[in-house]
Amino acid sequence: MNIPCTVIQKKKLRSALLSPFSRSHRNRHEINNLDPELAVAYAHGVTTPDGRLFYLKNAKCGCTTISQILHTYVFGAPFQGNIHESGTLPLGLRHFRLHRAAIANPEAVKFSFVRHPVNRLRSAFCNFFVDDERNPQALRHWDNMLALGFKPGGEINYNFDVFLDYVALSLEKARLLCDEHWRPQFISLGSGKIVYDKIGRFENFSADLSEIFSNAGLPFLVALAERKMIFNQSSNGKRDDLIVSRTQATKIRSLYAMDFEAYGYQ
Structure with a gap:
């Protein structure tokens, strides 16, 4: 990988x-x-x-x-x-x-x-791998996601599981220098x-x-x-068809334990 x-x-x-x-x-x-x-x-x-x-x-x-x-x-x-x-x-x-x-x-x-790490990761996933106007940086990750089983246009919760596997692998191999869209916030700051x-x-x-x-x-x-000037809607990334499961949320809490602790999220 x-x-x-x-x-x-x-x-x-x-x-x-x-x-x-x-x-x-x-x-x-x-x-x-x-x-x-x-x-x-x-x-x-x-x-x-x-x-x-x-x-x-x-x-x-x-x-x-x-x-x-x-x-x-x-x-x-x-x-x-x-x-x-x-x-x-x-x-x-x-x-x-x-x-x-x-x-x-x-x-x-x-x-x-x-x-909140769960919402941030959910937003990154939608922006990179789901939205019609995807983040152009997604191309750098596409081959890896496909290798892990990502199915373009497939069931969204399954694909989110694949994404979480890719995030876990990225953090294991390059925690300090992995993609900033899912790098732990404590490190980014x-x-x-x-x-x-x-x-x-x-x-x-x-x-x-x-x-x-x-x-x-x-x-x-x-x-x-x-005035709530908004120049980019990608951070909002609301999709009713992606409901983060308890298992997925637990995995995110484990991957981003330092963020939950440092910034007081529950």
Whole structure:
């Protein structure tokens, strides 16, 4: 079973190979010396250019909406296109120095969001393997899912069982660097090595986001959060035909025990 490389693994390999020939890749090669648990966080960090806000994107927890609100704060309007591929907002691993400075700055507001592990995993499954407009990253996992018995268009609870088997295998082989859409949230948020001012809950999204921006003294962003600006519906992923069974929920609780404990989910 070939677990797909993550963005961190790809960047490390590329920078290591090209560092003798390029200054930029020599700089990127510095990533190899980062604490791996912090590198995971830096890969999905967003820091506003004024250094007032550091946001750690956590997949399937409203990260598209929050990133677009931050883009609006910085540039006055949402990004036209995929915000996660924006070349304007300082996001991702190549801005790790900026993220590191913001995390160390007591004046910067540091925040992220989490979600109940069962609902988050259910949403990831639907977005990757069920919805008509599937996440394009699903292609990286398709062969593995088919090898484990996934049946396109098949009975949804059976296919969800296959997905849980694939998640378990991914966590066993590459817990730190597996796909961020089902990587344990505790790991994605830096394995306890980042002190956040607030870790909001997706279940209380608008209110927690408004509180974060209010504490940062940014009433403009509070207004945006209270308007419930939604730029991506994939996190909501409600499907009446997928009812997580008690057995499936028990398995998820076992796989994500650290998330249940760290974030107080029942």
